[in-house]
Amino acid sequence: MSFDAWLPAAIVLSSMIPGMLIFLLREESHRLRTLLNMTGALVKLGLVIWMIGGVYDGHLYEARWTLAPGLDLVLSADALSVLFVALSTLLWLVTTVYAIGYLEHSPNRSRFFGFFSICVSATVGIALSGNLLTFVIFYEILTLATYPLVAHRGTPDAAHGAKVYLAYTMGGGALLLVGAIWLQALVGPVEFTQGGILSVSPEELRVELILIFFVLLAGLGVKAALVPLHGWLPQAMVAPAPVSALLHAVAVVKAGAFGIVRVVYDVYGVEFAYANGLLLALGILASVTIIYGSLMALTQDSLKKRLAYSTVSQVSYIALGASIFGPIATIGGVVHLVHQGLMKITLFFCAGNYAETLGVHKVSEMDGVGRRMPWTSLAFTVGALGMIGVPPVAGFVSKWYLGLGAADAGSNWVIAVLVASSLLNAAYFLPILHRAWFRPAPKQWPQEHRHPGRFEIAGALLWPPVITAALALSAGLFAAAPFTPLEWATLIAEREYGR
Amino acid sequence: MIDALPLAVTLPLIGAFAVTVSPLHARGLGLMAAVLTVASALSVTATVWSDGVLRADLGGWGVPLGIALEADGLSAAFLAMANTVALAVSVYAGGYFKQESARHFWPLWLLLWSALNGLFLAADLFNLYVTLELLGLSAAALGAITGTREAVAANLRYLLVGLLGSMSYLLGVSLVYAAYGVLDIGLVAEAIEPGPIAWTAMTLMIGGLILKAALFPMHFWLPPAHANAPAPVSAALSALVVKAAFYLALRLWLDVFAPVLNEAAANLLGILGAAAVVWGSWRALRAERLKLLAAYSTVAQMGYLFIAFPLLAATPPGLARDNLLAAVVLLALTHGFAKAGFFLAAGMVQKTAGHDRIDDLGGAAQALPAATFAIGLAGVALIGLPPSGTFLAKWVMLEQAMILGLWWWLVVMMVGTLLAAAYIFRVLSRAFNREPTPYRFVNDARTELPALLLGLIATFGLGIAAQPLWVLLEQGAFG
Numbered sequence: 001m002s003f004d005a006w007l008p009a010a011i012v013l014s015s016m017i018p019g020m021l022i023f024l025l026r027e028e029s030h031r032l033r034t035l036l037n038m039t040g041a042l043v044k045l046g047l048v049i050w051m052i053g054g055v056y057d058g059h060l061y062e063a064r065w066t067l068a069p070g071l072d073l074v075l076s077a078d079a080l081s082v083l084f085v086a087l088s089t090l091l092w093l094v095t096t097v098y099a100i101g102y103l104e105h106s107p108n109r110s111r112f113f114g115f116f117s118i119c120v121s122a123t124v125g126i127a128l129s130g131n132l133l134t135f136v137i138f139y140e141i142l143t144l145a146t147y148p149l150v151a152h153r154g155t156p157d158a159a160h161g162a163k164v165y166l167a168y169t170m171g172g173g174a175l176l177l178v179g180a181i182w183l184q185a186l187v188g189p190v191e192f193t194q195g196g197i198l199s200v201s202p203e204e205l206r207v208e209l210i211l212i213f214f215v216l217l218a219g220l221g222v223k224a225a226l227v228p229l230h231g232w233l234p235q236a237m238v239a240p241a242p243v244s245a246l247l248h249a250v251a252v253v254k255a256g257a258f259g260i261v262r263v264v265y266d267v268y269g270v271e272f273a274y275a276n277g278l279l280l281a282l283g284i285l286a287s288v289t290i291i292y293g294s295l296m297a298l299t300q301d302s303l304k305k306r307l308a309y310s311t312v313s314q315v316s317y318i319a320l321g322a323s324i325f326g327p328i329a330t331i332g333g334v335v336h337l338v339h340q341g342l343m344k345i346t347l348f349f350c351a352g353n354y355a356e357t358l359g360v361h362k363v364s365e366m367d368g369v370g371r372r373m374p375w376t377s378l379a380f381t382v383g384a385l386g387m388i389g390v391p392p393v394a395g396f397v398s399k400w401y402l403g404l405g406a407a408d409a410g411s412n413w414v415i416a417v418l419v420a421s422s423l424l425n426a427a428y429f430l431p432i433l434h435r436a437w438f439r440p441a442p443k444q445w446p447q448e449h450r451h452p453g454r455f456e457i458a459g460a461l462l463w464p465p466v467i468t469a470a471l472a473l474s475a476g477l478f479a480a481a482p483f484t485p486l487e488w489a490t491l492i493a494e495r496e497y498g499r
Numbered sequence: 500m501i502d503a504l505p506l507a508v509t510l511p512l513i514g515a516f517a518v519t520v521s522p523l524h525a526r527g528l529g530l531m532a533a534v535l536t537v538a539s540a541l542s543v544t545a546t547v548w549s550d551g552v553l554r555a556d557l558g559g560w561g562v563p564l565g566i567a568l569e570a571d572g573l574s575a576a577f578l579a580m581a582n583t584v585a586l587a588v589s590v591y592a593g594g595y596f597k598q599e600s601a602r603h604f605w606p607l608w609l610l611l612w613s614a615l616n617g618l619f620l621a622a623d624l625f626n627l628y629v630t631l632e633l634l635g636l637s638a639a640a641l642g643a644i645t646g647t648r649e650a651v652a653a654n655l656r657y658l659l660v661g662l663l664g665s666m667s668y669l670l671g672v673s674l675v676y677a678a679y680g681v682l683d684i685g686l687v688a689e690a691i692e693p694g695p696i697a698w699t700a701m702t703l704m705i706g707g708l709i710l711k712a713a714l715f716p717m718h719f720w721l722p723p724a725h726a727n728a729p730a731p732v733s734a735a736l737s738a739l740v741v742k743a744a745f746y747l748a749l750r751l752w753l754d755v756f757a758p759v760l761n762e763a764a765a766n767l768l769g770i771l772g773a774a775a776v777v778w779g780s781w782r783a784l785r786a787e788r789l790k791l792l793a794a795y796s797t798v799a800q801m802g803y804l805f806i807a808f809p810l811l812a813a814t815p816p817g818l819a820r821d822n823l824l825a826a827v828v829l830l831a832l833t834h835g836f837a838k839a840g841f842f843l844a845a846g847m848v849q850k851t852a853g854h855d856r857i858d859d860l861g862g863a864a865q866a867l868p869a870a871t872f873a874i875g876l877a878g879v880a881l882i883g884l885p886p887s888g889t890f891l892a893k894w895v896m897l898e899q900a901m902i903l904g905l906w907w908w909l910v911v912m913m914v915g916t917l918l919a920a921a922y923i924f925r926v927l928s929r930a931f932n933r934e935p936t937p938y939r940f941v942n943d944a945r946t947e948l949p950a951l952l953l954g955l956i957a958t959f960g961l962g963i964a965a966q967p968l969w970v971l972l973e974q975g976a977f978g
Contacts, residue, residue: 065963066966067963068822068829068895068965068966071895073963108938108940112870141722143884151931158931174917179897182901185898264853
């Protein structure tokens, strides 16, 4: 096998193999486990950086393995997959550090980190899938790998949350499978191709193809938390903080959103989807989700639940971007894949820190946390402002491009949705910031653990949110510099629209 | 050179005699016989893979007098699966049974193994009957080995059902012999022509076999028999013995009765299969005990295999049909590995916890990571999730169903898949509770590793590296 074929496979395996080895470790082999985790994460990062350079130069990476006649496992890299791979790899590294700090002294760490690594391998596999079959395979492996993470705590709550999560994702997976098999029965193996493969499909298949689109969308919509398929997400909040962070920023919801982008651009083709009204349907669904998620977030007092509903809302910006015909909106949607990841993971890390150090789980308990935990709160503030869309944080860039794209395509109602959603975002984030910075702290925190060191909390828990917040800030500040998410999203849009 | 073909049948038989004569060394002799048998069986498969169909006429008598053995791609595939599983079961049994029960286990087990290999390799209808009968007798005896009241009752019923099945099969064989005067599969296939005799013979023979394969609604005997046997026996019964009956039904369908088939018969088998999928999965979901769950799951999984018949009947010969047949075989093989792994691991859980009530399994699951992983991996294959062989097989079958426009099979199989996910995760959810336990991945290598390896083969081996199966089946099975 040549090196070009070897690279995508190696990127998937670089976390899969450490994951499998970690299962075999004794609980107390703390050092070896950390070594395996960090080696995997760093090796993967190195390989991904290599791949970014190659794909930028138009290099083709493809690994192909025949499972059965006509059924190939294909891992390949195009600009879109590299974007998602880079995001997952970077955030995995940060989250691993955070998780090692967070789960110190808690039981069942071998099981946790094993599945954690497999979860990232599955996400990267989804990103690198070169055809629909491969996508389905990794999509289901992701479900299998995340279930134990959601159930990890073993409390009745966790068991219930995991059960709900499983019911939703298994149902979604079944629909995706049906759609994929149905499509393949009609048109043969579905390879992801820029511009889509259905533009040449015969006229008499059109009705069936449209039906299949909605079956696929329903399957992907479960993980992407499109309303009304979002019910699992707030329930899955019982998972430990690093899992929530990863689920919301990188792994599960992103896999769904990424799948929607793939299906629209590389299976159906944006022209075919536009001509048959599929984009409009997707746009309406995404808009409803955006508004509904924000409204629900307003009513939550639990910090993690508020963040969860915010995810429901924010991830649909990606689908919204895909649903507007035109390259500018595409840029906005695709870049939000990264921007939302950076901002949301920051927010979840911070929520975890508040819970760990002060026992604060509710918004109403957050009075004065700013002065008590300045670094964490600073990171939280950057993330929250970004979500609202305040410049110069990354979220502003996404919203700007989405709005511009909508205006360009003449869909003024989308702009109305964006404005409404931003106002709602402000309505549920600003009160938190106000409480944190401007209200006096209570005499006693719900459950305080003083950290003996220089900072408010251990370094492994402090640096991850600070770093991701800095990244979110610089992705907005230096948006026009080379190799930023925006630059890369522009490259993707150019290639999808064939300019 | 010694021919591996007869050795695969005679070695376990010799082993059975040896352990009967020297019961004090039952375990050592039994394991030795097991290793030798597996070696000969795998060499048969390897030879078929490289050189094509193998045939041996024992005693030098030719057709139609002698005992003939034949291995083509289909039998070689089943042979390889059955012997690998049987080796794992043997290693496991070496750790599982103590002296007294080991003395009873080994002779019967090796006898069963010999019958099983004979069934996969026999080339004429009467010898097939003999192996079928032997298989049924030894299986029922093994199932009752614990001597508990439930086990004896269940296996007595199993014995009677098995006898009824083989009688029905034998009647069919005698009809064929009376009408055409030959018993060799190849010769019968040449002689047979559509008509009432052929139809009656087919109905009797396949009817007898589906009774033995526990196809709904003739499955009633299976759950108590499989759930009450000791774990290694349950594994063999559920993974291999029912699969042998399916293999024979498939063999007759493809090679003997091909000229007299009709769509109605195929659809009937398919509908019964669909009912088995739904009913078996539902009962598995409601089962209170782990082994009963696994037994009902077998009822459901056998159903999937029979859904293949209407699909095969509706697909014209050619590449698509070959592909479909390979997928069906893959499904059967994966289930063999997965179900055996599941039962072996369930046996460990039962032994550790002292019971197998699913609702109370929390601590036991956590104390046995390797067994829990084995159940998880086998479970992935039973549900049909990637990267298991089942996933691949189901994909091919469902794609073909959609190409034929037979979408209702897709609905049935998806319902079965979701129900399977529900019953498997009902078990796996017990692996999570708050009791911190000292974590050791493997606690008892001799019993846990076989289960884990079977699970790994079902989920990774057959899912990712199933391509050779297609090559193997080109030897005589396709066409």
